[in-house]
Amino acid sequence: MLDPLAQAQVLIRDDVSSLPILWGWYWGNGGNAGLVEFDACLYDLMVLDAFDLKILAWALEDFALHS
Secondary structure (H helix, E strand, O other): OOOHHHHHHHHHHOOOOOHHHHHHHHHHOOOOOOHHHHHHHHOOOOOOOHHHHHHHHHHHHHHHHHO
């Protein structure tokens, strides 16, 4: 299984989800990064801390359940 950041990158790259939708799930689960920061993390320009990566994993689970 891919790590949450790599999985999010694949979803955006393959047009399975849009950045605002994926970020919305992340933000709704308590993520701290704003949309621009979240986008920068997907391109490895910024780093999410360990807890935000866990939140991203939860967001991806929610996304998968509701897609």
